[in-house]
Amino acid sequence: MKFLGAKERWGWRGWRRVSQVFFLVFFIYLAARAQVPRGFNQYLFDLAARGQDLRLPAPVTFFFDLDPLVGLGTMISTWTLKPALILSLAVLLGVLVMGRFFCGFVCPFGALNHFFTQKPRRKNRAEKAGLNRPGPDRRVKYYLLLLFLLAALLGSNQTGLLDPISFLFRSLTLAVFPALGFLSDGAMSLIAQAPKPFDLVGFVGPYVLDPVFGFGLRAYQGAFIFGGLFVFILALNRIRPRYFCRVLCPLGALLGFFSRYAVLNLTKDQELCTDCGLCRVDCQGACGPHPDEPWLRSECHLCFNCQAACPTGALKFKFQFSRPGPEPSPLPAQDAPDLRRRAVLASLAGGAALVGFGRVSLAAPARPEPALVRPPGSLAEDEFLERCVRCGLCLKVCPTNVLVPTLTEAGWEGVWTPRLDFNLGYCEYSCTLCSSVCPTGAIREINAREKNETPIVIGSAFIDRGRCLPWSGQGPCLVCEEVCPTSPKAIYLVSQEVWVEPNKTERLPVPQVNLSGCVGCGVCSYKCPVKGRPAVYVSSVGETRSAVNRILLPE
């Protein structure tokens, strides 16, 4: 197994590498499949379709279903069980038995961080080993976890900000893929102008790249921020290997708590140890594999690098159902994270402060925000914020790109949650795809019949008569009426006397909105020829999910 750089025979480390690559590739595959497919893919698609309701055939929520932090955060903020809980329970059970195997074997963001720790050539072994000594900053992730969990308990679920699965999905699909799609599109257009037969690459390339990077050029508000954060987190690996996993990851902290009773132990044989220090050189968790220090069980990612590196066999992972005494190692393992009492209290206070400050900042639950139009099927705002983990799945699957992450439209608590931006797209009348992929049920699953017949209203359209072409006497237009998808149309035409010149009036057909028929899909706004700030716009008022953000008396 020389090609893997292994000195020993194929062992736990080899299986760990295979598993990491598999899950990272599977993650990227699922991320790429989270869109409406084209062409021959439709046969797969038909299998998953129910009537007019398109559904994705790939299990795109798999990693979110697996993630115990997503499960726990939603559970304690809503006091309900989330769908597909069984997978995350299986992960927790595995952690109870083996320790943090998820971090070493499964987590795709862990694998990516791991990859970026590889081979800093400037550093010699002693330097590398020095970076892998346990540091006090390992406790930060536990404090962050406690802060998030207390905030969740008080009704504000912020776990998704740092949850590794949500973080990776959001960064890849809303920043990295669209950016690569944009760059490759330019490159392909250039290559397509090359002399034959090289131009072929430019014509065939998009058929290979588009299914991965997405059909059409996508835009997401604030992608610069989370794309930049992603690059920053990966760059931190050059300062300390797996900085995110060791210091910031709240999921790692959660699994660290649960690893306490694990029966897979690192046994250290003091007799055999020659103090060569090789065990620390590639230690991923900075968990103290060397016999002269205690092994920190809650920090170990089970990367098995120490066992593989040890030339004398002094380090061995063994299933032991009774904890070994001081022999053969003079230092017993440390089973639980050693948290500081004051820091724990401070992080709990921080969690409470986060919610308190968030709510008094006039966040959306208290004050209807006109720009905050949520996807159809979204729960009422307070329940929505209890559930949404900002994973970006709904934004990725949206066929029109109308869904974008918020910045401040949903208040500070709701940063990066989905909203509709009618300059980028509109809500397709019978589309319910986003509701079918939400891993936490912040958008409950609806079907086209329910959406159109209830109807589920997400906002209301209004005409800005000063900008509207016929209303302001500039001439006929009526695109809004043309594209209105309801029948009868919620935008209708009336004949109106308007001024067209200083001393002249004319009768023109002008648009009017019938609010009792409007569902707020915003196709009128998106297609309005008055670009930028359209003459017909949608505001969140009238949304059926809210009891207060209404206009009309319910029938």
Place this chain on the structure above:
Amino acid sequence: MEQGITRREAIKRLAKLGGAAALTVGFYGTLYGREAKVDPEPVVPATADFRVKGASNKVVVVEGVGQTSAETLVKEALSRLGGMEKFIARGDVVALKLNVSWDRSAELAANTNPEVAAAVAGLCLDAGAARVNFVDNTINAAERTFRNSGLEAAAVRSGAQVIYPSARLFKTMSLGGRRLNQWEVYTPVIEADKLINLPVAKHHGLTRLTLGMKNWIGAVGGNRGALHQDIHQSIVDLTRFFQPTLTIIDAVRIMVGNGPSGGRLADVVVKNTIIAGTDQVVVDAAALPLFDMYPDEIGYLMLAENQGLGRIEPEPGQLVEVQV
């Protein structure tokens, strides 16, 4: 004693200096006189005229009585025009300009009937076409629209290909119209050997009806909404630019209200009719009786006649009405 530089070293340094200077001057010289692009240079297309010589000028209205299939109607219409072989040559790439605008199922008549599209594609392939492309710049999201309209399945069934719109498929071209001088053209429509216009007949809020000529709005890009400000002249300009090999109007189901998007079965009437011909004006006019309407109610039709695109009134014997 201080060592001076060698002659070799001096030459090297001088060469480097000279090279850098030459590069600087060259770079500056290349950029000198370049200005920010104000307007992209429009591409002048070789032609958008796809008419074939010697084709019949007849306009055929085929009405099915009873349970006539869409395929039978299409076959009957084409046989009255002398067969698809008159229009399609062996090895042709055929662009089928459908009306695939709305994310609606086929029975709502918001898009070209998939049975009709499959039948026309089948006839083209039988006539020896190398490839048939289903093309349209959809209004709703393309993937959903092609799929829910049943036209993606129709393409697979009949051996045609779906071309999905994307930004790289649009080019600014000179149309030479009275109102539309330069506009973005959806290139898959004209990058073909033959072009068949295959719209559905339906109601439209602004122009009253959308038929063959209005279908060219779906062959362009840009800020299409702005075309509404002078919709009739825009349609006539596009009709002068796009001269198809053949126009076939699908009136198997027509939409009589809440157009052009419809949405209820109450908006739909079954007419089981196909209208085909090469004369764009007469073909559109021949669809009016289905809606109990007259040419003077359709602005773009009147304008087309006034501007010499053709006569609304068919020549004696030009209009052939058959029932099958």
